[in-house]
Amino acid sequence: MHIHVLDQYxxxxxxxxxxxxxxxxxxxxxxILACALTPDGAWPAFVALALLWxxxxxxxxxxLTLLLRRGxxxxxxxxxxxxxxxxxxxxxxxxxxxxxxxxxxxxxDNGVIRFFxxxxxxxxxxxxxxxxxxxxxxxxxxxxxxxxxxxxxxxGVIGFMYRYMFVLGDEVLRLMRAxxxxxxxxxxxxxxxxxxxxxxxxxxxxxxxxxxxxLDRSDRVYNAMVSRGYTxxxxxxxxxxxxxxxxxxxxxxxxxxxxxxxxxxLL
Numbered sequence: 001m002h003i004h005v006l007d008q009y010x011x012x013x014x015x016x017x018x019x020x021x022x023x024x025x026x027x028x029x030x031x032i033l034a035c036a037l038t039p040d041g042a043w044p045a046f047v048a049l050a051l052l053w054x055x056x057x058x059x060x061x062x063x064l065t066l067l068l069r070r071g072x073x074x075x076x077x078x079x080x081x082x083x084x085x086x087x088x089x090x091x092x093x094x095x096x097x098x099x100x101x102x103x104x105x106x107x108x109d110n111g112v113i114r115f116f117x118x119x120x121x122x123x124x125x126x127x128x129x130x131x132x133x134x135x136x137x138x139x140x141x142x143x144x145x146x147x148x149x150x151x152x153x154x155x156g157v158i159g160f161m162y163r164y165m166f167v168l169g170d171e172v173l174r175l176m177r178a179x180x181x182x183x184x185x186x187x188x189x190x191x192x193x194x195x196x197x198x199x200x201x202x203x204x205x206x207x208x209x210x211x212x213x214x215l216d217r218s219d220r221v222y223n224a225m226v227s228r229g230y231t232x233x234x235x236x237x238x239x240x241x242x243x244x245x246x247x248x249x250x251x252x253x254x255x256x257x258x259x260x261x262x263x264x265x266l267l
């Protein structure tokens with residue numbers, strides 16, 4: 001499992017890339033917060049937020065197609081909100097009879113507004129997070145988290161999780177190859193296996209083996225780190241001060257977001 005599966009950083013010499021990681025992280029968090037606080041049905045405000053994201057993306061010299069395609073990862077989570085179509089009170093738009101039942105599902109106008117609002121909020125938030133990861137390396141994101149006061153223990157857990165996720169991915173691939181090597185094959189193109197219970201027992205054994213191997217590897221890694229002076233705290237020796245372009249960007253971005261939110265409440 002290669003690190004580029006998750007690390008989506010795109011190197012460039014753009015104004016966004018040159019910003020301090022703390023400024024980019026706080027700006028992304030404020031953008032996501034603004035999306036969450038935007039009232040239902042404030043479509044012009046959502047258009048303004050999308051245009052703001054588009055402007056920052058163009059400044060960052062990152063492929064729009066790449067970000068939009070990866071933004072589709074939020075689609076399954078957005079579809080989880082489909083129940084609001086039937087549970088929010090409002091004027092009925094469509095009545096769907098349930099088969100083999102006397103009950104019906106009624107889609108309301110307020111439900112449709114809430115559903116599309118949730119979809120826009122989720123999609124824009126994911127796009128901004130993707131833009132952050134495309135313009136900021138993961139170590140810089142960790143430094144930014146420490147710079148804005150996130151506890152050191154939490155930052156350390158996030159860093160180790162990210163680092164060893166790829167190690168566990170390689171371990172899973174090895175287990176899968178071992179299973180394939182031990183499978184019984186019948187005629188060409190046809191596999192033979194046991195019942196569902198048998199397959200579940202095999203998968204359970206693989207999960208247990210992965211858990212035991214992970215525990216053993218974590219002990220070895222921890223002992224190796226302690227022998228090299230690790231005390232449980234990740235120290236960031238270089239913490240540069242914010243420069244005028246960073247402060248100007250943060251202030252301007254905050255003013256734009258506040259203006260959009262005030263406008264959304266006056267619509």
